[in-house]
Amino acid sequence: MQKNLKNLIIIEHPLVKRDLTLLRDRRTPSFQFRAILRHLAGLMAYEVTKDLKIEKIDIHTPLEKTFGYKIIEEVILVPILRAGLGMVGGFVEYLPDARVGHIGLYRDEETLKPVDYYFKFPKKLKDSLILVLDPMLATGGSASAAIAFLKNKGARNIRFVSIVASPQGVRTLNKAHPEVRIYTTALDRTLNSKGYILPGLGDAGDRIFGTGD
Numbered sequence: 001m002q003k004n005l006k007n008l009i010i011i012e013h014p015l016v017k018r019d020l021t022l023l024r025d026r027r028t029p030s031f032q033f034r035a036i037l038r039h040l041a042g043l044m045a046y047e048v049t050k051d052l053k054i055e056k057i058d059i060h061t062p063l064e065k066t067f068g069y070k071i072i073e074e075v076i077l078v079p080i081l082r083a084g085l086g087m088v089g090g091f092v093e094y095l096p097d098a099r100v101g102h103i104g105l106y107r108d109e110e111t112l113k114p115v116d117y118y119f120k121f122p123k124k125l126k127d128s129l130i131l132v133l134d135p136m137l138a139t140g141g142s143a144s145a146a147i148a149f150l151k152n153k154g155a156r157n158i159r160f161v162s163i164v165a166s167p168q169g170v171r172t173l174n175k176a177h178p179e180v181r182i183y184t185t186a187l188d189r190t191l192n193s194k195g196y197i198l199p200g201l202g203d204a205g206d207r208i209f210g211t212g213d
């Protein structure tokens with residue numbers, strides 16, 4: 001584990017490792033990439049929501065009275081366009097009541113700085129658990145900007161969920177938003193000169209939507 005990285009949770013599980021390997025493999029075509037990303041996001045949802053607030057409730061089985069639980073915390077999923085869209089399906093499968101906001105950002109190819117182009121959020125940002133979804137945490141610029149925007153709109157309880165993170169991205173996000181928990185399935189080695197994660201999985205948006213060639 002790299003030093004000085006905080007609030008980082010690397011989800012380790014054989015099923016996660018298998019899915020991640022398939023995503024990394026350059027031979028995996030878009031239709032499979034999408035299905036695997038969705039599946040992997042679902043596996044992550046299990047871990048990311050492990051401490052959701054619940055309340056005890058009375059119920060009756062067909063035989064007698066007993067008790068159960070209901071989730072009392074509202075969850076808002078916020079995919080960062082485009083690639084974050086590929087993770088929404090996996091999360092809503094486990095959180096069917098979750099509402100979904102969208103943030104449109106792309107990285108300028110020269111400066112690597114995020115450029116925003118779309119925002120649309122449900123109400124109640126302030127009192128909900130916000131899960132920001134983006135497969136790639138590279139320089140950390142997009143994640144930091146998205147979270148700053150959400151905080152500006154009143155969000156207080158935010159987690160960031162990525163598939164692959166770089167040490168640089170985690171450091172940048174730690175510095176900008178030290179309280180935000182970062183989930184990922186792999187902390188990769190570094191970034192190349194174009195800001196791509198190494199070994200990474202390539203351009204996530206292009207691989208999901210087949211726009212790479």
Ligand code: PRP
Nearest residue numbers: 082083106107137138139140141142205
């Ligand atoms: C990718 C990725 C992140 C961002 C990460 O999006 O999905 O949003 O880059 O890089 P950063 O940590 O250095 O900011 P991209 O800008 O390629 O846009 P796209 O999803 O529309 O292709």
Ligand code: URA
Nearest residue numbers: 138196197202203204
């Ligand atoms: N965005 C991607 O899609 N992949 C990377 O490796 C870095 C940024």
